Amino acid sequence: MIPKTPPASAPTMIEFRDVHKWYGDYHALRGINATIREGEFFSLLGPSGCGKTTLLRTIAGFEGISEGVVLLDGRDMADVPANKRPTNMVFQSYAIFPHLTVAENVGFGLRRQRLPKAELAGKVEEALTMVGLRGFGARAAHALSGGQRQRVALARALILKPKVLLLDEPLSALDKKMREQMQVELIRLQRQVGITFILVTHDQEEALVMSDRIAVMFEGQIAQLSDAETLYRRPNSRKVADFIGTMNFLPATVLNESDAVVEVEAEGFGRLSFGADQVADDGDAGTAIGFRPEILTLLYEGQAWGDREVSAVVEEVVYYGDMTYYDVRIDGSSKTVRLSARNVFGRPVFDRGVRVRVGWNPGALILFR
Amino acid sequence: MKGGIFRIYTIAYLVFLYAPIILLPIFAFNNATVIAFPLQGFTTKWFTQMWSEPGLWPALQNSLTVAISTAILSTVLGVLAARASTRYRFPGKAPVMGLIMLPLVLPEIIVAVSLLVVLLGIGVPLSILTIILGHVLMTTPFAIAILSSAFQGLDRSLEEAAYDLGETPVSAFRLVILPLVMPGIISSLLISFTLSLDEFIIAFFLGGTHVTLPVYIFSQFRFPAAVPVIMALGTLLVALSVLLLTIAEYYRRRGIAKSGGKDTGGFI
Numbered sequence: 247m248i249p250k251t252p253p254a255s256a257p258t259m260i261e262f263r264d265v266h267k268w269y270g271d272y273h274a275l276r277g278i279n280a281t282i283r284e285g286e287f288f289s290l291l292g293p294s295g296c297g298k299t300t301l302l303r304t305i306a307g308f309e310g311i312s313e314g315v316v317l318l319d320g321r322d323m324a325d326v327p328a329n330k331r332p333t334n335m336v337f338q339s340y341a342i343f344p345h346l347t348v349a350e351n352v353g354f355g356l357r358r359q360r361l362p363k364a365e366l367a368g369k370v371e372e373a374l375t376m377v378g379l380r381g382f383g384a385r386a387a388h389a390l391s392g393g394q395r396q397r398v399a400l401a402r403a404l405i406l407k408p409k410v411l412l413l414d415e416p417l418s419a420l421d422k423k424m425r426e427q428m429q430v431e432l433i434r435l436q437r438q439v440g441i442t443f444i445l446v447t448h449d450q451e452e453a454l455v456m457s458d459r460i461a462v463m464f465e466g467q468i469a470q471l472s473d474a475e476t477l478y479r480r481p482n483s484r485k486v487a488d489f490i491g492t493m494n495f496l497p498a499t500v501l502n503e504s505d506a507v508v509e510v511e512a513e514g515f516g517r518l519s520f521g522a523d524q525v526a527d528d529g530d531a532g533t534a535i536g537f538r539p540e541i542l543t544l545l546y547e548g549q550a551w552g553d554r555e556v557s558a559v560v561e562e563v564v565y566y567g568d569m570t571y572y573d574v575r576i577d578g579s580s581k582t583v584r585l586s587a588r589n590v591f592g593r594p595v596f597d598r599g600v601r602v603r604v605g606w607n608p609g610a611l612i613l614f615r
Numbered sequence: 616m617k618g619g620i621f622r623i624y625t626i627a628y629l630v631f632l633y634a635p636i637i638l639l640p641i642f643a644f645n646n647a648t649v650i651a652f653p654l655q656g657f658t659t660k661w662f663t664q665m666w667s668e669p670g671l672w673p674a675l676q677n678s679l680t681v682a683i684s685t686a687i688l689s690t691v692l693g694v695l696a697a698r699a700s701t702r703y704r705f706p707g708k709a710p711v712m713g714l715i716m717l718p719l720v721l722p723e724i725i726v727a728v729s730l731l732v733v734l735l736g737i738g739v740p741l742s743i744l745t746i747i748l749g750h751v752l753m754t755t756p757f758a759i760a761i762l763s764s765a766f767q768g769l770d771r772s773l774e775e776a777a778y779d780l781g782e783t784p785v786s787a788f789r790l791v792i793l794p795l796v797m798p799g800i801i802s803s804l805l806i807s808f809t810l811s812l813d814e815f816i817i818a819f820f821l822g823g824t825h826v827t828l829p830v831y832i833f834s835q836f837r838f839p840a841a842v843p844v845i846m847a848l849g850t851l852l853v854a855l856s857v858l859l860l861t862i863a864e865y866y867r868r869r870g871i872a873k874s875g876g877k878d879t880g881g882f883i
Contacts, residue, residue, distance in 0.1 A: 306775075306779060307778075308775055308778075308779075327778075328775070328778040328779055329778045329779070329780075329781050329782055329783060330781075333779075334779055334780070335775075335776070335779045337772040337775070337776060338772070339770050339772050341770060341772035341773050341775065341776035343773060343776070343777075343791055344795065345794045345795055354777070354780050354790075355780035355781055357781075357790075358781050358782075402776075402780070403779075406780065406781075
């Protein structure tokens with residue numbers, strides 16, 4: 247099995263150099279610079295209209311670019327039409343040809359190679375087996391379920407052994423169970439074939455689960471490009487932090503700053519100091535400290551934490567079965583923050599109105615300024 | 616009794632609509648030259664006699680030439696217009712499409728007269744060709760309406776998927792788009808054919824000395840003895856029209872089912 251993350255030294259598969267795209271007056275891509283490595287599972291994540299699909303389509307060749315360069319395996323793609331590029335795409339609607347059978351769909355891209363019948367059938371069956379649809383070849387494509395169409399689309403794209411597989415929101419049409427199952431299967435498939443997968447999604451959880459690296463896009467620009475863990479733990483801006491998961495913000499004011507350390511006075515926490523690596527851009531939303539719901543610990547009776555403790559009142563309880571979310575107001579703060587606690591056997595769920603102690607770690611907080 | 620009133624209305628409506636057409640075959644099989652009740656007994660002689668009428672064969676030949684040419688031309692124009700209107704955005708698209716569809720509601724007599732004036736003005740002799748021209752003008756909006764619904768049902772990604780899998784724009788159109796809109800094309804051909812075959816006014820004005828079947832039928836009404844034969848011919852034409860429209864509708868519906876779309880109305 248191929249190791250999950252290709253090393254940073256892996257060769258570059260795709261490179262964007264200052265890519266711009268204009269639709270009339272609309273600036274859809276505003277200077278994209280990024281490299282995607284060979285064998286990487288890469289995601290383009292962002293809200294609708296952020297340009298992620300446009301960027302994907304520039305790789306496929308369905309969209310030209312207004313400025314800049316797109317290199318694929320070292321080759322400038324400017325004059326290479328979509329049908330000559332070593333990329334294949336899984337469309338959001340799957341785009342299964344409804345008038346053909348499953349086997350004819352999967353073998354469509356091999357048509358031009360004029361293979362002997364038996365060889366073609368063998369390759370098609372091999373591709374169908376890979377996506378778990380062995381023996382489905384003779385079925386009519388329009389009679390398939392959503393999940394099966396998805397698999398046919400995957401087999402049809404992978405049979406051509408592309409250098410890059412492009413996936414445009416491939417799971418958005420599936421229900422939750424099916425989506426989670428397909429996420430795991432896509433990861434397995436990507437490791438099996440070892441080629442670069444580029445996924446476009448607006449679902450942050452999907453991106454976190456599946457990708458080696460993620461580019462978060464807003465308004466035609468890449469806001470942050472990093473691995474899932476860094477993205478979640480060290481978002482570089484308030485916008486990214488807001489988009490990925492839940493982030494609590496409490497207002498703060500800067501007291502002192504040096505090159506290495508910023509000292510602030512934060513609501514509810516008092517004086518805190520942050521190392522340079524803990525500081526992110528606030529995007530004009532005002533200086534604030536931020537933390538994830540699971541980063542702070544709700545302390546139970548008799549549980550000791552030391553002096554890094556604050557007192558708070560539970561204002562709302564949201565029970566999720568495996569987790570409980572608490573909206574608590576830390577003493578001295580103007581708004582509530584959301585904390586989460588795993589529900590462990592024998593541990594009661596706090597009631598509304600109860601006073602609790604909250605333990606924290608300075609390294610877990612982020613300063614947005 | 617609300618339901619009762621509606622039922623009577625529906626029956627009255629259908630009688631009004633179809634009674635005259637039902638009279639056609641009744642008198643076509645009636646053994647009498649006079650079109651009147653009571654019926655005089657069953658005969659098929661009008662159908663046999665029909666084939667020996669001197670003017671009928673040339674008229675039929677003209678009509679088929681006109682109808683087949685019209686069907687092909689208006690369907691080709693329809694494919695181009697439908698593809699352009701569903702696929703591309705261009706300035707003035709709405710007014711252009713509106714103008715193209717206008718002959719659908721223009722009084723045919725006005726169209727016929729204007730065409731006649733123009734053709735005579737620029738010195739084009741009246742012939743089969745001018746009838747075809749007029750019929751294409753009249754049937755193209757129908758062809759566009761049918762084909763637009765066929766093209767509209769197509770997912771744009773289908774074509775992109777074909778490019779993505781290595782096909783050129785031309786081969787993608789042939790391998791993916793054409794098979795999927797083929798039911799619409801067949802439906803358009805059949806409906807244009809039927810419309811042209813039955814059309815009288817334009818054929819009458821623009822035909823000059825060339826007589827199509829409807830014009831022939833009209834001219835035969837001057838002779839009372841020919842009326843039962845006309846009834847027989849009319850019966851065949853009605854049967855043919857119904858048959859063609861049914862086939863057209865079958866293909867249209869099959870096309871919708873094939874591309875997984877929803878039926879949004881049609882002609883039958």
